[in-house]
Amino acid sequence: MKWALWLLALFSVAVAVTLAARYNNGYVLVVAQPYRVELSLNLLAVLLLAVxxxxxxxxRLAVITLRLPTEVGEFRSRRRHEKARTRMLDGLKAFFEGRYAQAEKASSAALELKESPAVNAINAMVAARSAHELRKYSRRDEFIALAERNAPKEITLRLMTQAELLLDEHRPDEALKILQSLTTTGTRQPTAALRLELKAQQRSKNWDAVLDLLRELEQRDAVDMELVRQLRRRAHVESLKSRRLNPQALKEYWQNTSSTDKKDGKLAAAAARAYISMGDSATARQIIEESLDNQWDSELAELYAQCTGNDAIRQIERAEAWLKSHPNDASLLLALGKLCVHCELWGKAQNYLEASLSVEPDYPAHLALAQLNEKLGRPELAGDHYSKGLELALKRLDALAQE
Structure with a gap:
């Protein structure tokens, strides 16, 4: 439609010019001694328009000619950018599809086109990750070094990738050094970096650092709270185990543990075991009693029999008080049976141990009854319980092996 309007206007102008020329009788005299040139006004107008x-x-031709080298350069640059973009996308697509050899090839080809530093860094990291998946570790390190040379400002991208790959290669100490160098940049660490550091600290068994990182991640609301609870429990348990040979360190650590964490039955059990291993049964007993009064845990109840002292009778009374609220707890019945054996209350011991077996047959109760019958001079009954206990233990081992 637009072109039709232009064509109509052009024809209209042509008709107007033709009519004007028909009725125009004017002329122009050009004098240039010794010449005199006389031209019609119409012809002069045509000549001027032609000129x-x-x-x-x-x-226009001169301008196009002068701009030609620039336009050719811009065209080549566009072609190079398009080619680099295509190869970069090919590399990313192949990487996410799991075709690591093709991804490395495409990303390496994109690197040769020398795009902007940020694009070069991305291509280098895709190539490095692909080489890592192919177990070409030296090739991987070459790509990382190339990114450092060609894109020195893309520090976070390079260090995060390098740390993650080292961690995947089971080199947590080196990964930690890389992540620590990331903190020296002065910028706030990304949440992903903290998660990587958390994994590295776990594998390096730096449990105090794990607890610090969990607190920071919890403040950022960056991890699932159930996962935080499990990781914190494990970190505390491992820290307690590492302090078993240092009573003062163990005491300070447990005192500095928050009251919320102390309510965790698994953590209380670990602390009690640590004190029992040092021979401090009184503190272990106190930890178990406080934890069980707050929240019931069968594992702690069974552990209660391992921290006997001079006041075992009081322990029996305390355990029998718990039994009123938990009459069918096999672990508590087992602990009462062992406590009665310790106090040489043979009849009560046998009753509690047999009650434990009636609730939940298990090899610890059979073992305790076997030892009790040996003391009472009943070798046949002792042998029977040893046999049944061994059978249950083997069944449990088979079940664990099949999981």
């Missing part, structure tokens, strides 16, 4: 058009096209 203008020729001059316009001459200037």
């Amino acid at each position: 203008i058009f020729i001059a316009y096209f001459a200037v």
Whole structure:
């Protein structure tokens, strides 16, 4: 439609010019001694228009000629950018599809086109990750070094990738050094970096650092609270185990543990075991009693029999008080049986141990009854319980092996 309007206007102008020329009788006299040239006004107008058009096209041609090298350079640059973009996308697509050899090849080809530093860094990291998946570790390190040379400002991208790959290669100490160098940049660490550091600290068994990182991640609301609870419990348990040979360190650590964490039955059990291993049964007993009064845990109840002292009778009374609230707890019945054996209350011991077996047959109760019967001079009954206990233990081992 637009072109039709232009064509109509052009024809209208042509008709107007033709009519004007028909009724125009004027002329122009050009004097240039010794010449005199007489031209009609119409012809002069045509000549002037021709000169203008020729001059316009001459200037346009000159401009195009002068700009040609620039335009050719821009065209080549566009082609190179398009080619680099295509190869970069090919590399990313192949990487996410799991075709690591093709991903490395495409990303390496994109690197040769020397795009911007940020693009070069991305291509280098894709190539490095692909080489890592192919177990070409030296090749991987070459790509990382190339990114450091060509894109020195892309520090976070390079260090995060390098740390993650080292961690995957089971080199947590080196990964930690990389992540620690990331903190020296002065910028706030990304949440992903903290998660990586958490994994590295776990594998390096730096449990105090794990607890610090969990607190920071919890403040950022960056991890699932159930996962935080499990990881914190494990970190505390491992820290307690590592302090078993240092009573003062163990005491300070347990005192500095928050009251919320102390309520965790698994953590209380670990602390009690640590004190029992040092021979401090009184503190272990106190930890178990406080934890069980707050929240019942069968594992702690069974552990209660391992921290006997001079006041075992009081322990029996305390355990029998718990039994009123938990009459069918096999672990508590087993602990009462062992406590009665310790106090040489043979009849009560046998009753509690047999009650434990009636609730939940298990090899610890059979073992305790076997030892009790040996003391009472009943070798046949002792042998029977040893046999049944061994059978249950083997069944449990088979079940664990099949899981």
